[in-house]
Amino acid sequence: MKRISSAVLCGLLLLAVTVQATEVRDVRFWRAPDHSRVVFDLSGPVEHELITLDSPKRLVIDIQGATLTSDTSKLEFTNSPITRLRHAEKPGGALRIVFDLSNDVQVRSFLLSASGDLHDRLVVDFLDKGESSASAANPSAPRVLKSMENSSHRDVVIAIDAGHGGEDPGAIGPGGVKEKDVVYKIAQRLKERFEGKKGYRVVMIRDGDYYVGLAKRRDLARKAQADFFVSIHADAFTNPRANGSSVYALSKRGATSAAARILAQRENDADLVGGVSLSDKDQVLAGVLTDLSMTATLDASLSVGSQLLGEMGKISRLHSKRVEQAGFAVLKSPDIPSLLVETGFISNPHEAGKLKTSHYQSQMSQAIYEGIDRYFRESPPPDTYFAAVKRGDISPASGPALASGVREYVIASGDTLSGIAHRYNVPLRDLQRKNKLSGSDIRVGQKIQIPAS
Structure with missing residues (x-):
């Protein structure tokens, strides 16, 4: 039997370590109103360490047993505290990433394990420090209600949530059209509809291409004291012939259909795609769905949903002619009537073609506006401008x-x-x-x- 020399054996072991090194295959950056997010796509799980340094300000990340195979030279960190990214391989097989910073930040990091089509990821968040800067950068932060003819007549507050965003593209249709882009444009048009009418104030839950966790979406609406929350999506299905728009509300029990249950599960998994730490997972109180206030909230949600279906049916085939219900995490606000609107099947070539046109986006936003507007004119909160108009206290x-x-x-x-x-x-x-x-x-x-x- 031939003997293998120690030099050859060491070389083979070194080669094996090199082969088994985890690859950092891509580095992506997203800017949100109150933080910056960097996501490292990995070929497998890793161990990492964060080190913060001053004079000058830097964040150092050491990723054990990793190599960088992605080109980071074209990364731009516009409107963020990050000024530059540098990297080098350390002795012993560690990859060192250095972020040069212009401002103080609070840093957090977490790993997301591979799931389905998703690979392992290392997520690093740079949280802005200082309330004033965060509020100035955050268009979704609650603002002072604009003055009305009478200070006692407040605006109806509408929270508009464009689904997915940032790291999470949502469903992807023919030609690469992304759900996150389509629904954001519809949401922007819907915002313009409401802002053009007296008596409304709009809060955009996502006002750019970044991801917001499902629980935080509800929290932003509650902080703004929203009277209504609408989440806009564009569905996908394995059968490209599936078509039509639909409206969903929360269910206190089971889903009203298999399709509603599957859709709710898919939407609830968005946090795994969007890069939300498992420690940030929704901790809804067990009794919230049996609370009496939730019953009234659901009744209002279903009433608005019926109005929406009536309007959407004028411009689109309805996938379901009733308001479907399931356990959507984003709708679990016990005190805010909430609906999830599927504007069409982006997986259907014909509907994907419509969804990306400004004409259809305008039509859909108008239909959603008409349905919500009709409800609040008929059933306005008692302290609002619309209630005063309905009572005859003031003129429209x-x-x-x-x-x-x-x-x-x-x-x-x-x-x-x-x-x-x-x-x-x-x-x-x-x-x-x-x-x-x-x-x-x-x-x-x-x-x-x-x-x-």
Whole structure:
């Protein structure tokens, strides 16, 4: 039997260690309103150590038994405390990553194990220090309510949640269209609809391409004292022929359908994709779903959902003609009526084509707006502008009063003649007759007269 020399044996062992070294295959950066996130894609699990240094400010990460196979030269850290990334291999097989910093930060890190199509990841968060800077950078932070005609008449607060974001692209359709991009554009258009109408204030849960944990999405809505929370998504299914839009509410029991149960599980797993530490997992109190306040919240959610389906059915095929229910983590606010809206199947080539067009995004945002607006005009919270209008304490914001109780109204973007008739409680035919309109065509900037109801 041939003997292997000690030199050859050491070489083989060294080669084996090199072969088994964990690869850092990609490095990605995301900027959120209150923190910066760097994600390292790994070929396997690793051990790591964080070291903070001053003069100058730096964060050093030593990753044991790892090599960097990704090009980091094109990484940009715009609007963040990170100014540069450097790296080098240390003796003993460790990879050293150095972040040069411009400001003091609080740092946290955690590992996410491989799951499904996802590889192991090391997530490092650079948390901004100082309340003033965080609030200034965070468009979702609660703001002072804008003044109204009467200080006792507050705005209805709408929290708009564009699903997924950042590390989590959501579903990916034909041609690479990403759910996170489509729903963010619809959310932005929906924001414009509400901000164009008196009596509303909007809080964007995600106001950029970054991920927000499911529990934090609810927390942001509650901190803003939202009256309603709507989460916007675009579904995917293994069968590319699946199509249609749908509306979901929380269920106190089981899911109302197998599809609702599967969708809820998929959406609840988003934290694993988005890079949320397991220690940050939702800790909803066991009794929250049996609380009496939750019953009233669910009733309101289902009422708004019915209005939404009615409007969405005018522009899209409905995948389900009823409000489905399941255990969506993002909807578990016991005191805020909440809905998850699936605007279409991004896995369907035809619907993916529609979802990425500005025309359909505008139509869908208008339908969502109309459904929510109708609910709050019919069932307004008692201390709001809409409640004062309904009681007759103040007049709707429609321009100066004319003779015989007639009011003048200027057509805004998104208005429909039928919607205006419903809002002012006048028959459509009376509105058409008063303005000598043969049909329902109107244009932005056009002035019409609203007859006395």
